[in-house]
Amino acid sequence: xTGVTQSxxxxxxTRGQQVTLRCSSQSGHNTVSWYQQAxxxxxxxxxxxxxxxxxxxxxxxxxxxxxxxxxxxSELNVNALELDDSAxxxxxxxxxxxxxxxxxxxxxxxRLTVV
Amino acid sequence: KNQVEQSPQSLIILEGKNCTLQCNYTVxxxxxxxxxxxxxxRGPVSLTIMTFSENTKSNGRYTATLxxxxxxxxLHITASQLSDSASYICVVTYNNNxxxxxxxxRLTVKx
Numbered sequence: 199x200t201g202v203t204q205s206x207x208x209x210x211x212t213r214g215q216q217v218t219l220r221c222s223s224q225s226g227h228n229t230v231s232w233y234q235q236a237x238x239x240x241x242x243x244x245x246x247x248x249x250x251x252x253x254x255x256x257x258x259x260x261x262x263x264x265x266x267x268x269x270x271x272s273e274l275n276v277n278a279l280e281l282d283d284s285a286x287x288x289x290x291x292x293x294x295x296x297x298x299x300x301x302x303x304x305x306x307x308x309r310l311t312v313v
Numbered sequence: 314k315n316q317v318e319q320s321p322q323s324l325i326i327l328e329g330k331n332c333t334l335q336c337n338y339t340v341x342x343x344x345x346x347x348x349x350x351x352x353x354x355r356g357p358v359s360l361t362i363m364t365f366s367e368n369t370k371s372n373g374r375y376t377a378t379l380x381x382x383x384x385x386x387x388l389h390i391t392a393s394q395l396s397d398s399a400s401y402i403c404v405v406t407y408n409n410n411x412x413x414x415x416x417x418x419r420l421t422v423k424x
Contacts, residue, residue, distance in 0.1 A: 202356070240317075240402055240414030241357070254410075288356050304349075304356030 202291050202305035210311045211279050217310060219274040221289030224303045229253070230272040231302065232264060233288040241288055247272050248294070276310075284312045316340070317405050319415035327423055330393055334418045336386040336403030344406040348377050348388045351400045351417065360388070360401075393422045 203222045211217050223230050229248045233241035243256035247266035261277040270291070276283055286309050290302040317338045326332050336346070345364045349357035361370045361377040363386070370377050374391045390397055403415040 238416070238419075240404075240416045242414070243412065286354075290356070301359060301362070304358070306355045309354065 202289055202303050204287075204289050204305035204308050206308060207306065208309045208311075210313060213279055213281060213312055215279050216275065216277045217279060219276075219287050219289075219308045219310070221272045221274070221291075221305060223270045223272070223289075223291030227291035227293050227303065228270050229292045229294060230266055230270065231290045231292070232272070232274045233290065234258070234283075235286040235288055235307070237285070244274065279312045281312050284310060286310075317403055317413045317415040319401075319403050319418050321418060322416070323419040323421070325421045325423060326393055328393060328395055331389065331391050332393060332420065334388045334390075334401050334403075334420070336388070336405075336415055338384050338386075338403075338405045338413070340405045340407040340411075340413050342407055343381060343384075344408070344410075346377075346379055346386050346406070347404045348375070348386075349402040349404060351402055353399070357402055390420075393420075395422050395424060398422045 202224050205220045231246040232244040235241040244258050245255040246253045250266045263275045266272045286307040288307045289305045292302045320335045345362055347362045348360045350360050351357040360375050361372050363370050363379045365381050376389045379386045398421050400417040400419050402417040406412050
């Protein structure tokens with residue numbers, strides 16, 4: 199059984215640029231959730247994808263967008279990067295939409311630095 | 314307002330000692346509460362999950378308690394090891410499918 203893998207592990211971008219982060223869900227999981235974790239803070243929910251559609255969104259602007267593919271992997275896209283976007287971006291997979299009850303598996307995250 | 318507050322913010326203990334981390338929440342209606350361990354630069358890993366009817370749950374040297382009446386939970390670590398150095402995050406699920414993360418307690422275990 200493979201866990202959740204995220205790529206890249208580290209990334210440095212310039213303000214105004216666009217970035218794409220990738221996540222492969224754990225085998226058997228069909229739901230992917232994305233979180234932004236600033237240094238010293240708990241993760242903040244960005245959005246969740248279930249069956250290739252967005253299934254819930256946190257308080258993030260539209261320049262944060264995502265995709266889920268038929269194999270349940272997912273991408274997080276951020277346009278017009280701002281300095282405050284610098285954070286650890288975590289992907290978590292689960293089965294169905296009952297993740298909070300049945301458990302999430304987190305990836306190791308992508309550390310994004312915007313300069 | 315649905316909040317999860319953790320204390321202390323950071324903690325330093327000597328190897329072999331015990332410690333207790335606290336989590337207070339105001340979220341409602343409560344579904345479950347999880348404690349996660351997050352090593353630096355890694356994703357969180359679940360330690361325990363507790364539902365409304367559970368008061369205590371153990372996972373090795375980790376013991377979580379839950380008082381649903383006072384909306385408080387604690388995570389007790391026994392005989393700490395250097396590898397216990399990490400952030401410990403309390404996560405409360407409410408409305409069956411919404412989650413609120415605490416900011417975490419940063420634990421450092423020194424030899």
